[in-house]
Amino acid sequence: MRHYSAFAVAREGLRYHTGWERAWRSPEPKRRYDVIIVGAGGHGLATAYYLGKNYGIHNVAVIEKGWLGGGNTGRNTTIIRSNYLQDSSAAIYEKARGLYEDLSQDLNYNIMFSPRGVLMLAQTQHEIRGYQRTAHANNLQGVSTEFIGPQKVKEIVPIINLEGPRYPVLGALWQPRGGTARHDAVAWGYARACSAMGMDIIQQTEVTGVRTHDGRVVGVDTTKGPIDCEKLGMVVAGNCSVLSEMAGFRLPVESVALQALVSEPIKPCMDVVVMANTVHGYMSQSDKGEMVIGGGTDAYNNYTQRGSFHHIEETVRALVETFPMVSRLKMLRQWGGIVDVTGDRSPLISKTPVENCFVNAGWGTGGFKAIPGSGWAMAQLMATGHSSLAEEFTMTRFREGKFIDESVAAGVAH
Amino acid sequence: MLILKCPYCGVDAEETELAAGGEAHLKRFGPGSSDDEFHDYLFMRENPKGVHFERWRHANGCGKWFHAARCTQTLEVFGTYSAQVTEPPQEIRDAITAKRPGWTWREFE
Ligand SMILES: Cc1cc2nc3c(=O)[nH]c(=O)nc-3n(C[C@H](O)[C@H](O)[C@H](O)COP(=O)(O)OP(=O)(O)OC[C@H]3O[C@@H](n4cnc5c(N)ncnc54)[C@H](O)[C@@H]3O)c2cc1C
């Protein structure tokens, strides 16, 4: 793999950009791998990357039914924050946020991490108390957040309307080192680094079955034939129930549609991410100037990557009351992804009833921010059989009543 | 937009008139049941890619609960039926079979 650098740009400029190589290979699958990861989204690719980087396991295939990063990883609104309430959540999301800080250098790929700050507005007394509680919890967890008053909110976001028609802005939870990153670049950067380590990323190949012997995984069936493996990681987000069924077990997950939309590009007007969970909408501005907008999920099970129109209307209504200046913006595009939601809104990074078969799923509406930490923990779990970061996120925690309850704390959990 | 016919008032209700109520025909497990049964009843919802049975409420209409059979892969609606039954009626099963031969869902087929 050729190193990307300012020098490389200059060199290629001088020879009409004829020397750039493909960022990753597109090989045919081998008969056997030590580890197969199903799903080339951010979490699957990060798992493969840290298996190689941290544990020297390079005989790895990542199998993707579509194109890499074409699932939720390429469909999300890229909010990165770690101001969660529960200790185990704060630990893994903060690990991820920390890794994002120098991921561009680590991968030699510009993922455009922009720690511009994330504001979560408090618009009811209940939300004030909730966010103050989170701020205290974050202090104890070593996550840098602060509860700020409305005047400070107005200073940070001049375009905000503090006296909205339904809910005034009473304060906000402020995480200065939260922000955004370029979602495709995260997938592409990990893919390029995995390919450089000799791993095979096999796109346009669907896993159609999981083969087991005596309760152990031995391989998968794919649209390109059977492939053997020692260990299997299922990292397929909204399709995790389909994969687990192939392996003969069930997951406490439901798949629903979540949508996002972007506006026409406008001049810079807001240099932080703002989430308004009571009125149910959130917004940030991309480097191109588009306002990136999202809201809530549909209420019913869905695998179509299309959501309901009235949710867009609700989201836009929420943002118009919070930011009156967006009322005349034109929207350019709208799309949906299928998110995998658990009962306590926390993920599963877990062993499964099938030996050597591991699952990483349940990130629901908020897993982009977690990609590096999740891959780190999943690789550790798969390589060594134990990961302290993943310890609490077992698929059996519901049986024991050990919820990692982020549903009350987050409301909208992006 | 999803449109379901309310079997009670006969209205073709648009999604904004309806409230989704999750998996249909749940068996409720309480005291005396095994840990597995109680766990599955509380946390393990069906999440099929394909035929699915659900509860819905005509919330901004007649207010009544009813059942729907839907495909989660295409959003096609196979039919709606009364809430007063514990399993899908034969005509709904036939309507699904006509379009998805060999379908199964939980203990039903
Ligand atoms: C509209 C929207 C907005 C969001 N906003 C945010 C946000 O602001 N911040 C945040 O942190 N998170 C956000 N999220 C959530 C985030 O996108 C996801 O949690 C995260 O991207 C999940 O990554 P993943 O790698 O697990 O899944 P994915 O990126 O979905 O990757 C899974 C891959 O598995 C593949 N696959 C599935 N089945 C098979 C099979 N049988 N064989 C082979 N391959 C298969 C799929 O094609 C897919 O590429 C948002 C999600 C959506 C939809």
Ligand SMILES: [Zn+2]
């Ligand atoms: Zn009705």
